[in-house]
Amino acid sequence: MTRNYKPELVGVFGCPVAENPTVVMMEAAFRHLGIDWRYLTIEVKPEDLADAVKGMKAFNMRGINLTIPHKIEVMRYLHEIAEDARLIGAVNTVVNDGGRLRGENTDGKGFVRSLKDEFGNVMEGSRVCLLGAGGAARAIAVELALAGAAEATIVNRSRAKGEALVATLNARTKCRARYLSWEGALKIPESAQILVNATSVGLFPNIDAAPNIDYDSIRNGTIVCDVIPNPPRSLFLRRAEARGARTIDGLGMLVNQGVIGFKLWTGLDAPRPAMIKALTKEFNI
Numbered sequence: 001m002t003r004n005y006k007p008e009l010v011g012v013f014g015c016p017v018a019e020n021p022t023v024v025m026m027e028a029a030f031r032h033l034g035i036d037w038r039y040l041t042i043e044v045k046p047e048d049l050a051d052a053v054k055g056m057k058a059f060n061m062r063g064i065n066l067t068i069p070h071k072i073e074v075m076r077y078l079h080e081i082a083e084d085a086r087l088i089g090a091v092n093t094v095v096n097d098g099g100r101l102r103g104e105n106t107d108g109k110g111f112v113r114s115l116k117d118e119f120g121n122v123m124e125g126s127r128v129c130l131l132g133a134g135g136a137a138r139a140i141a142v143e144l145a146l147a148g149a150a151e152a153t154i155v156n157r158s159r160a161k162g163e164a165l166v167a168t169l170n171a172r173t174k175c176r177a178r179y180l181s182w183e184g185a186l187k188i189p190e191s192a193q194i195l196v197n198a199t200s201v202g203l204f205p206n207i208d209a210a211p212n213i214d215y216d217s218i219r220n221g222t223i224v225c226d227v228i229p230n231p232p233r234s235l236f237l238r239r240a241e242a243r244g245a246r247t248i249d250g251l252g253m254l255v256n257q258g259v260i261g262f263k264l265w266t267g268l269d270a271p272r273p274a275m276i277k278a279l280t281k282e283f284n285i
């Protein structure tokens with residue numbers, strides 16, 4: 001029997017990157033399916049990104065994830081960028097198709113898949129209130145808009161970023177967006193059917209923090225989502241649940257964006273339960 005000692009390689013470029021947990025769920029998925037793939041966590045300094053992309057091609061790596069600070073900069077080295085990633089303005093996944101590099105963004109798609117799995121097609125015609133206008137918020141807003149959201153209220157601490165996202169949505173999608181400034185405890189618009197925290201407030205280790213909103217303004221039955229993967233039951237979600245909200249946590253989004261990336265790279269359906277199990281064990285939750 002011929003032996004093959006050469007695994008297929010994928011991984012992540014970031015700086016810092018040592019605490020990125022994606023390797024845990026990806027390698028769990030490879031083991032579960034019994035395929036000889038490896039996921040490498042690679043620290044790449046900003047000034048080394050061009051060389052790192054060349055290296056990735058030289059090693060014939062099948063793909064790469066990008067995290068802070070490379071998601072925007074990497075776009076200049078790619079042959080092709082998916083339309084939604086272009087609207088979002090960032091790429092978190094590169095697929096190496098025989099030397100041709102294609103950029104994708106799976107963050108918002110992972111979010112939408114979580115929403116769909118839990119509640120069905122609630123995006124179509126929906127009215128959304130989104131807290132934040134950073135990378136995760138842009139990805140979520142664009143994918144919700146492409147999935148049929150009718151109206152979006154973007155709330156962000158810094159006005160310029162919030163207005164830039166509103167401008168993208170209004171110019172490039174059918175979703176009608178407006179900016180709402182964040183002053184004091186924010187009252188959630190009565191019309192909101194879906195409320196998303198896409199800020200970094202509440203992320204481990206700051207688990208006692210929650211976005212500054214008037215929690216009593218969350219109506220019973222509102223779908224409330226958090227992007228924070230750790231802890232999954234954030235203070236934001238616990239407060240919303242106490243007001244009768246139906247909730248989605250950020251761990252599901254994290255796993256689903258990985259599930260989508262896994263399929264793009266391997267062509268196989270990812271073993272989602274094995275990936276969730278590995279991450280929950282890793283986070284001790």
Ligand code: NDP
Pocket residue numbers: 107110131132133134135136137156157158161198199200201203227228229250251253254255257
């Ligand atoms: P960015 O730095 O791009 O954006 C951070 C956002 O949080 C900005 O809108 C910022 O507002 C806002 N923010 C930060 N601190 C506060 C505060 N004290 N009060 C109000 N708003 C605040 O980060 P990302 O968008 O990349 O990441 C945001 C979060 O999403 C992180 O916690 C990350 O872990 C999570 N994430 C989860 C994913 C998942 O799969 N579950 C995937 C990607 C990210 P301002 O513009 O005013 O600074």
